[in-house]
Amino acid sequence: MSLAMPDDGKPVRRTAILDAAEAQFAQHGYDGVNLRAIARDAGVDVALANYHFGKKRDLFDAVLMRRAEVLNAWRLKALEDALSEARPNPPSVEAIVRAYLRPLLTGSHVTEPGWKHYYALIAYVNNSPDWGGKLMTQFFDPLIIQFIDALRLSLGDVDEKALYWSYHCFSGALTLTFAETGRIDLLSKGLCHSDDLAGAYEHVVRFITAGFESIRPT
Amino acid sequence: MSLAMPDDGKPVRRTAILDAAEAQFAQHGYDGVNLRAIARDAGVDVALANYHFGKKRDLFDAVLMRRAEVLNAWRLKALEDALSEARPNPPSVEAIVRAYLRPLLTGSHVTEPGWKHYYALIAYVNNSPDWGGKLMTQFFDPLIIQFIDALRLSLGDVDEKALYWSYHCFSGALTLTFAETGRIDLLSKGLCHSDDLAGAYEHVVRFITAGFESIRPT
DNA sequence: GCCATATTTCAACACTTGTTGAAGTGGGGA
DNA sequence: TCCCCACTTCAACAAGTGTTGAAATATGGC
Structure with missing residues (x-):
């Protein structure tokens, strides 16, 4: 070599x-x-x-693609672990949410700053009317569909629209949090820090889990 | 004239x-x-x-400023209504969330398409590492602090970090939803529609309310 | 060492960008 | 009528843009 x-x-x-x-x-x-x-x-x-x-646009796609494949593999592994641990029962909503979030914090990115840049880039793409729909679908949908399937399994006979809109809220909260815009630092007057993703983790898990649980049929 | x-x-x-x-x-x-x-x-x-x-940048600021003042006034009115309706008790979390959301749907924007563009613009700004922190703080913080005060009143002796991170999740979910990127249309295979904000409203309210309720001290 | 191939540099083109200063227009008051 | 003023247009500059083709260099197999 x-x-x-x-x-x-x-x-x-x-x-x-x-x-x-x-x-x-x-x-x-x-x-x-x-x-x-x-x-x-x-x-x-x-x-x-x-x-x-x-072309420049092809470079942009290559940047998106590189880590998407890695992240999707990590997340799939985490989801399968959650499913097999709970078998024969469905996993809890919290376990599914954690499987979706944990790879963002436990990967090689701790020593590799590129991952933090990548998360900010995903926030940019996700919120762009130009590309939000198409690119997120292209790079992440095959995996996201599996997570939504798992949530459907866990929540029972849930309203489909409510499920998709809930995931949409999840997506917006997650991408903004990991974009590290410095917003929460200013709003909280220094109490919270954008770059403290480990500190944000438990708060996000709790908030999102509660949101999904609220659509569980009674 | x-x-x-x-x-x-x-x-x-x-x-x-x-x-x-x-x-x-x-x-x-x-x-x-x-x-x-x-x-x-x-x-x-x-x-x-x-x-x-x-300069171009000044035009950008003027665009942001124009509707920010209107939106802040609408939201302040809605919050004050919620507070006075509940007095002498604190309002419910759901009432506060609705006061924050309702002005986005009940204003003159129904006949004025500029408001929908504005919401997408806010999503862009909110998720931008370049401007997310500074601009959102500049244009919206005075009002947002009042909403967080109301939430603190409603939730009781709540953990401050959990409160700010919860609002952060709220902010991300809200801006993405109102950006109408077309993402949910593709993900849900046509079941949900980005431009159906009225349809999204109840789902977002429920998801976010449950998220905030999850941090209420027991 | 030689050669085909892959990689890297150089220089330049054609086009778009934000910004500017000078000139032009029209209306209302003296 | 004339002038002042706010508003609008015109034409142009200087810098920066993505992209390209040809030349130069390095690499690995024989």
Whole structure:
């Protein structure tokens, strides 16, 4: 294996471009970023981004795709663990919510800052009228459908509309929290910190779990 | 009063620019929009935006400010109504949540499409690491603090961190829902519709109310 | 060492961007 | 009528944009 190759067999400069693009897109959005700034951060020439990824929009998709596959695999594993632990009963709503959230905190991202940028990027995409619908569906729906199936199993004969709107609330709360915009720091006058995701974790789990439980048929 | 003046005494072209800018910023974000496209939609010359509002960024702030003042007034009225109806007891959590949400649905926006664009714009701002913290604080915090005070009154001796993180979840769920990204339409395979805000209303109220109730001390 | 291939750099094009200053328009008061 | 003023248009600049083709360099197999 060449010295120019990281573990995945791709050139180091290629991943350097992905890392720089990820950070920039997360901070400023797709249109707020230019390729020269990305290239500068990555320490490469402008044209190299085009050589490896094609158009700017293709680079954006590549950034989204890279960690989506990893995150989906982690979440699927966590969900299957929750299902098998509870078998033959359905898992609790809280166990499902935790399976959806835990991979965000227990992955390699603790030592890899790229993951935090990625979460902010997902918040940007999720809330964009331009791409929110299409891109989130493309990258995450196959997995999300399985989580909704699990919730349906856990909650019983639940109203379908209520279930989807509840997940929608979950999605909005989650992406904003992990975007780390600094909003809660200002609102709480320093009591809470955006970058304290571990501290936010239990609060989010409780809030969301209660929300889903409220639609359980009596 | 001149024929060139609408009710508020400002030139019609000035508000035409605000309307066009609002729609464009909401759809594509700050950097995804150029002044020539705004001017074209407004039916005016490019330079006119600069004459009325100064720099592009100042126009953006003017768009945010215009409806923020109206929305804050509506919400304050709704909150005061909820407080006085319940007096001498504190209002229920649900009554407070409804006071926060109802103005989004009962205002003049039913006949005025600009409000829907505005909600999408708020979702964009709220989730932006660049501006989320500062701008939301600047335009909405004075009112939001009053809502959090009311929630604290209603919930009793509640954990402060849990209260702020719960509001944070509320904020994320709300802004995403009113951004109408089309996401839920695809996820639910047509069962739910992003633009059916009236239909979403009861589901959001229930989900959020249950979330806040979960932090009530026992 | 040699060659085909992959990677990287360089320089430049064609186009869009925000912003500006000067000129033009129309109405109301002196 | 003339002038002042707010409003609007016109034309243009200077900087920045994504993208490209050709040249240069490095790499790995023979």
